[in-house]
Amino acid sequence: MIQVDGLSKYYGEHAAIKGVSFTINSGEVVGFLGLNGAGKTTTLKVLGCVLLPTSGRVIVDGFDVTRDPHEIRKRIGYLPDTPPVYDEMTVGEYLAFVAKLRGVAVANVASFVADAEKKTAITDKHDDAISTLSHGYRQRVGLAQALVHKPKLLILDEPTGGLDPVQIVEMREVIKGLKGEHTVLVSSHILGEISQICDRYLVVQGGELIAQGTEAELSDKLGSGGPIEIDCIGTAAPVIELLKKLDGVIDITLIKLDGQNVSLRIDAKSDLRPQLVKALVQADIGVLRVDRAAHRLENIFLKLTHGKDA
Amino acid sequence: MNNVLLIARRELGAYLRSMGGYVIIAVLLFLDGLAFNAFAVAGTAKKSSEVLADFFFWTSGIGMAGAVFLSMRLIAEERQTGTVQLLYSSPVHDREIVLGKFFAALAFLCLFYAGTAYMPILVAVYGKISLGHVLSGYLGLLLVGASSLAVGLFGSALTKSQVVAAVSSGVMCVALTMCWIVAKVVDRPFTDIVTGLAWFGHFEPFRQGLVHLKHSVYFGLVTFVALFAATRVLEARRWR
Structure with missing residues (x-):
């Protein structure tokens, strides 16, 4: 669906993006990650034909x-x-x-509009003036305009920006609902949100594409399975001693001691959850919870862009 | 052409639904009525045709100022609010954006010209005027308004700020007006060139009830050049 080869865009002397290359296949939902000024919006504007590239090829x-x-x-x-x-x-x-502007036949406009309103859950706002809508609904109307003409490709620049937690969850559900019908390229700073929507990620920094792949691929690239959190029954010292002996464990951090319960954070080279559970059970230590640490993608993202953990 | 009409209709709707456009027209009508009373009608006894010519003189200047204020938002506001990205990412040519906005503003300016019609009617009631004089005067007003709007649209394409857009297009309109005065103090061959540039010299026959093709061509040319320049500015923005 999208082939980008050596894309560069300069604003005067300043290079907003430099030699970016990637491919996106039909039907994929791809997340575009990057800090402010990384070149995300500029790349999306080029793909949206709002800006023309300085050099490179975009198909x-x-x-x-x-x-x-x-x-x-x-x-x-x-x-x-x-x-x-x-x-x-x-x-x-x-x-x-917008539908007419994008070439929808007059006879189909009403049904296309109704369909877009249904997908973005704004049917009840059909007759409301846009000036009276909350930020969340304005964002949904913005999304509805992007899909009203049933395009093959949806380019969404920070669709959850400025929304409250409830609106973010609602917007995420709306975008999830678009999966399968459209190829979607979505950028966001809410990395936790992106991890629940996307199949694959592109990470940009300083105008360059520094990594791409699925969450697991990015994680492997960093040589770390990412942190794992464990809650178990017992005192901290023997549990830590036990887990340190396991192959692949890099570091163990005590998060919380709560009476007989202990919470640990384990940095490992790969996903060691099965081995950790096995070792704890064999040592007769009660396991209350084993989970990958929250904001895992955020950790990967920060490691890629800054080389540090969140 | 469909896109031009589509954009024009939306833009006209924006004028008709916002207070700003009505306030501008109300102020223009008030000033025009004041000028009609104070300058066109007042003074020594005049022929009806002279009153009418004076009416067109004042209305042309006031209409030009109105055109600057009506056009300042056309593209600057779209850039300020980000809605220009909707147009840029839609299958619409830049010239269609410019033409759609131009025709909408022109239609709205015509509301002002329509609102001034009571003044020629008053002159007709109390004196004697020819319909041809009225029509040629209004044709002249339309041409002045169209060229001023086009200059204003160009000014609006240059910046995100509506104030800067109004000031820059105001300066361009004043420059075209000042040529008329400058022409009186420069020597040949510059006299002919500067006179040719001044819009008022081309409007003079219209307000006297005469229609000349060469003067119509002048206004058509100014309108075309300004709209063309506005289109090029929009195109250039995609490369920046």
Whole structure:
């Protein structure tokens, strides 16, 4: 669906992206990770035909962004970091306007709009003026405009930006619902959210693509299975002594001592959960919980971009 | 063409639903009525055609100022709010964006011109004027308004700030006005060049009830060049 080869974009002397190359297949949901100023938005703008590249080749659905931007625009839906909505219009009028602008036949506009409203759960807001909507609903209207013409590719720039926790969960469900129907490229700073939506990740830093792959592949690339958290019954010292002997354990940190219970964080070269449980059970130590540490992707991301743990 | 109409209709809707456009038109009508009373009608006894010519003189200047204020938001506001990305990522040519916005603003400016119609009617009631004079005057107003809006649209394409857009297009319109004065103090061959650039010299026949093709071409050319420049600015932004 997307082939990017040596993409660079300069703003004057400043290189926003330098020689970025990647491929995205049809039907994939790909997360685009990067700190502020890493070049995420610029890359998405080039893919959305909002900006033209300084150099490199970008092919979307077989069309080149510099030669056939019009053909690409017919096939994509783009949600910028700020939803591009007109406050004075109602939701229905706005979506109908966008659908016509993107070439939907007049006879189909009403059904396409209804479909987009249904997918983004804004059907009850059809007649409301956009100026009266909350930020969460404006974001959903922004998403609805991106998919109203049923594009093959959806490019979503920070779709959960500025939303409260409840709205984030709702937006995540909406994006999950798009899986299968569209190829989706989504950028976000809420890395926990991305980990629940995406099949694969692209990590950019300083305008360069520094890693790509699934969460497991990125984790392997770092030579670490990432932290594992364990809650068990007993005192800390014997448990730590026991686990230290296991192959692949790099470091053990005591998180909490709560009466007879102990919580540990184990850094390991690979996913050692089965071996850890086996060792604890054989030593007759009661295991209450074994889990990969929260914000695992965040850890990977920080290691890739800064070389440190969260 | 469909996209031009689509964008024009949305833009006109934005004017009609916001207070800003109505306030601008109300202020323009108030000033125009004031100027009509204070300058066109007042003073020594005049022929009806002279009153009408004076009315067109004041209305053209006030309409030009109105065009600057109406056009300042056209592209600057879209860039400020980020909605321009919706247009940029849709299968729409930059010239269609520019033309759609231009026609919407022109239609709204025509509301102002329509609102001034009571003044020629008053002159007709109390004197005698020809319909041809009225029509040629309004054609001139339309041409002045269209070229001013086009210049304003170009100014709006240059910046994100509506204030900067209004100031820059105001300066361009004033420059085209000042040529008329400058032409009186420069020597040949510059006199002809500067006179040719001044919009008022081309409007003069219209307000007197005369329609000349060469003067219509002037306004058409200014409008075309400004709209073309605005389109090029939009195109250039994609490369920056």
